[in-house]
Amino acid sequence: MKKAISVLCAAVFMMAVGTPVLAAQSNVxxxxxxxxxxxxxxxxxxxxxxxxxxxxxxxxxxxxxxxxxxxxxxxxxxxxxxxxxxxxxxxxxxxxxxxxxxxxxxxxxxxxxxxxxxxxxxxxxxxxxxxxxxxxELMDLLKPDSGALETINGEISRQIEERGLVDEQIEEFTSIARNQPYYLTCDSLVILIPEMTLFAHSAGVVEFPIPLTQMEDQVQDFVKPC
Known part of the structure; x- marks a missing residue:
């Protein structure tokens, strides 16, 4: 089984070498x-x-x-x-x-x-x-003293208003935590607000996507759209 997996990985690597644009997509x-x-x-x-x-x-x-x-x-x-x-x-x-x-x-x-x-x-x-x-972790993505947290907080506040979530709040939003849960897509940083921490139970886990292009001078160089 291990040999079969190795062969499969080698095949993926060879395909990536032949098509550099896809290399980052296929390495894991x-x-x-x-x-x-x-x-x-x-x-x-x-x-x-x-x-x-x-x-x-x-x-x-x-x-x-x-x-x-x-x-x-x-x-x-x-x-x-x-x-x-x-x-x-x-x-x-x-x-x-x-x-x-x-x-x-x-x-x-x-x-x-x-x-x-x-x-x-x-x-x-x-x-x-x-x-x-x-x-x-979230802070590993952000350049120190770049104002990245302020940008994220401002964008979340804007989306709360725009998406009609003001009345769903159980307390008024002020700032995310430095260890806030998140995930990345190829073009966005998505901040996760856990259930019942900021919004009512009916809202579930609330997600706030922020385009990476909006933060290109505030995120580390390795955090680029793919």
């Missing part, structure tokens, strides 16, 4: 590991990413352990609820928001209902450099 392959947890009153589906074809195999293994641990924590919570006899419904899954320009950004989402009036929805980004595997 993302597979889905799937599992179903079921019981008399339980249904929970699991899908989490597994990375292959990274040039740094140790970094690849480290990231795969981290991604598997996220899914494991959800499964532990689900199985604990099942043991108590609580009803369980939900899923954990992911999407690839970006795989290009030297950056991979995944969006991990989870919905879990274990009784009561409402379930819990979470969404977070998992972003890293495809060459070294370095995990990138």
């Amino acid at each position: 392959r993302i597979q889905s590991v799937q599992e179903e947890i079921t019981g008399e009153r339980a249904r929970f589906s699991v899908s989490y990413p597994r990375l292959t074809c990274m040039s740094d195999e140790k970094a690849q293994e480290r990231l795969n352990v981290m991604l598997a641990e996220q899914a494991k924590r959800a499964k532990v919570e689900v199985k604990a609820a099942m043991e108590k006899g609580d009803p369980v419904d939900g899923e954990i899954g992911f999407e690839t928001a970006r795989n290009g320009g030297g950056i991979v950004s995944l969006v991990i989402h989870e919905y879990l209902y274990t009784g009561g009036a409402n379930g819990r929805t979470t969404k977070e980004g998992f972003t890293f450099l495809s060459t070294t595997g370095q995990k990138l």
Whole structure:
């Protein structure tokens, strides 16, 4: 199996060499590991990413352990609820928001209902450099003393007004945190506001996309559209 994966990765690399424009798109392959947890009153589906074809195999293994641990924590919570006899419904899954320009950004989402009036929805980004595997927090993307946070806060305030979200606030927005969850697409920085932290439960997780071109002098040089 390992040999087969190596051959596949080599084929991808050769294609990338022949077509440089696609090289950054193809250097990391993302597979889905799937599992179903079921019981008399339980249904929970699991899908989490597994990375292959990274040039740094140790970094690849480290990231795969981290991604598997996220899914494991959800499964532990689900199985604990099942043991108590609580009803369980939900899923954990992911999407690839970006795989290009030297950056991979995944969006991990989870919905879990274990009784009561409402379930819990979470969404977070998992972003890293495809060459070294370095995990990138929000502040890693921004140039120091560039006014980037002020730009982000101003854009979120503008979108709250424009999108009619003012009355959905449970407290008035002032600023994001320095470790605010986010993800990257090929052309945008997307800020995530977790459920019930700024907006009412009915709003769920709220996303604020900000074009990278709007911040081109405020983000690090490696954060470019792809």
